Amino acid sequence: MFTELFRHIEEKTALTEADKRGIPNFFVPKRLRKKQFLLQEGEYCRSLAFVARGLLKSYTLDGGGQEHISLFAWEGWWVSDFKSFLFDEKAILSIDALEQSEVLLIDRPNYERLLVEVPAMERYFRILYQNSLVTKDRRLIVSNTYSAREKYVQLITTYPQIAQRVPQHLLASFLGLTPETVSRIKKDIREEA
Amino acid sequence: MFTELFRHIEEKTALTEADKRGIPNFFVPKRLRKKQFLLQEGEYCRSLAFVARGLLKSYTLDGGGQEHISLFAWEGWWVSDFKSFLFDEKAILSIDALEQSEVLLIDRPNYERLLVEVPAMERYFRILYQNSLVTKDRRLIVSNTYSAREKYVQLITTYPQIAQRVPQHLLASFLGLTPETVSRIKKDIREEA
DNA sequence: CGTCTCGTTGAGAGTTTTCAATGTAAGTGG
DNA sequence: CCACTTACATTGAAAACTCTCAACGAGACG
Numbered sequence: 342m343f344t345e346l347f348r349h350i351e352e353k354t355a356l357t358e359a360d361k362r363g364i365p366n367f368f369v370p371k372r373l374r375k376k377q378f379l380l381q382e383g384e385y386c387r388s389l390a391f392v393a394r395g396l397l398k399s400y401t402l403d404g405g406g407q408e409h410i411s412l413f414a415w416e417g418w419w420v421s422d423f424k425s426f427l428f429d430e431k432a433i434l435s436i437d438a439l440e441q442s443e444v445l446l447i448d449r450p451n452y453e454r455l456l457v458e459v460p461a462m463e464r465y466f467r468i469l470y471q472n473s474l475v476t477k478d479r480r481l482i483v484s485n486t487y488s489a490r491e492k493y494v495q496l497i498t499t500y501p502q503i504a505q506r507v508p509q510h511l512l513a514s515f516l517g518l519t520p521e522t523v524s525r526i527k528k529d530i531r532e533e534a
Numbered sequence: 535m536f537t538e539l540f541r542h543i544e545e546k547t548a549l550t551e552a553d554k555r556g557i558p559n560f561f562v563p564k565r566l567r568k569k570q571f572l573l574q575e576g577e578y579c580r581s582l583a584f585v586a587r588g589l590l591k592s593y594t595l596d597g598g599g600q601e602h603i604s605l606f607a608w609e610g611w612w613v614s615d616f617k618s619f620l621f622d623e624k625a626i627l628s629i630d631a632l633e634q635s636e637v638l639l640i641d642r643p644n645y646e647r648l649l650v651e652v653p654a655m656e657r658y659f660r661i662l663y664q665n666s667l668v669t670k671d672r673r674l675i676v677s678n679t680y681s682a683r684e685k686y687v688q689l690i691t692t693y694p695q696i697a698q699r700v701p702q703h704l705l706a707s708f709l710g711l712t713p714e715t716v717s718r719i720k721k722d723i724r725e726e727a
Numbered sequence: 728c729g730t731c732t733c734g735t736t737g738a739g740a741g742t743t744t745t746c747a748a749t750g751t752a753a754g755t756g757g
Numbered sequence: 758c759c760a761c762t763t764a765c766a767t768t769g770a771a772a773a774c775t776c777t778c779a780a781c782g783a784g785a786c787g
Binding site for chain 2: 409473
């Protein structure tokens with residue numbers, strides 16, 4: 342279970358053998374079946390989750406009960422309602438499993454201890470968040486300036502695997518579009534070729 | 535010049551006196567006049583900038599030469615083309631001053647040295663980025679799920695000061711809307727009251 | 728003044744959504 | 758294994774929202 346995590350960390354910063362022995366003690370593994378919730382809107386988010394295997398989605402629900410997906414998290418991604426986790430607020434995000442998944446959970450006390458006791462992890466998270474910011478910045482630009490079609494094209498060229506793993510109407514939700522619009526975009530692209 | 539920076543850091547983590555003596559050596563102060571560029575699209579972004587005083591905007595230019603503002607940075611904010619800064623790519627962002635401003639610049643070698651030599655700064659940036667992620671996540675949700683009007687209302691309730699400091703057409707650009715749309719939204723709100 | 732920047736308003740166009748119907752594939756219980 | 762339900766994708770037509778283009782007005786600044 343921790344192989345994936347160590348791999349991910351060591352892409353960013355070096356770990357000693359002592360680090361590797363210590364780190365697992367801060368986490369609790371958890372298996373999720375398809376459709377099982379990791380977090381539900383209104384709860385307090387008590388942990389960060391590292392996805393060791395599988396695929397989850399995090400999303401908000403609007404007035405009409407519609408899902409708006411903010412993130413797909415597969416192997417190597419972290420997922421959580423950060424605001425709820427960090428500031429002890431009620432979660433506005435729900436998170437559930439699209440595939441059978443295995444996650445590593447770390448709660449707030451362990452997270453804070455880990456950061457202090459294992460400096461490599463402070464560094465890891467700094468780099469992780471730093472890179473995430475780059476990605477989110479880009480997504481924000483795309484979201485504010487691209488047409489529906491450009492958004493769709495950008496997504497499938499950035500993550501070509503995603504269409505194989507995620508049904509189209511969930512991609513639509515992620516892009517802030519309706520399923521119908523995505524269907525029509527695909528059709529337009531098809532007919533041009 | 536460093537008062538503002540220290541205040542900002544100490545909101546997040548403690549600094550020793552030695553830290554405070556050392557930190558300024560990593561930075562170079564710079565004054566910017568109104569409309570002066572800090573970074574122009576296509577250049578390589580060589581530094582992170584901490585805004586000690588003033589107000590800058592960072593933005594992309596689309597095909598038609600239109601600005602799309604991604605960030606307003608006033609006192610206490612960091613601004614940069616992160617992707618360019620971190621990965622030595624050409625910047626897609628331009629950054630210029632809306633008001634006469636004073637910024638503290640740190641280049642890549644100093645940034646990396648600072649993180650290693652002053653652990654409090656590794657921690658500071660981890661927390662800074664962590665909080666920024668919370669904000670960006672929220673902005674992404676707003677951008678994908680809210681109507682033009684809801685976006686505008688959300689912005690001015692989150693940052694009530696912003697309308698005093700930033701002309702309306704720049705708020706529009708920040709929200710991914712046209713100036714006309716924002717003008718009409720304001721009118722609608724006015725007429726309801 | 729004259730110019731430039733900024734905001735407002737109107738009319739028409741374009742894009743995306745909504746609503747509704749249909750088709751198809753996949754999973755489930757009998 | 759079939760019948761049934763559910764989930765997912767496609768298509769059309771009309772509605773809604775936001776943008777574009779154009780004109781006008783007000784204020785700031787040299």
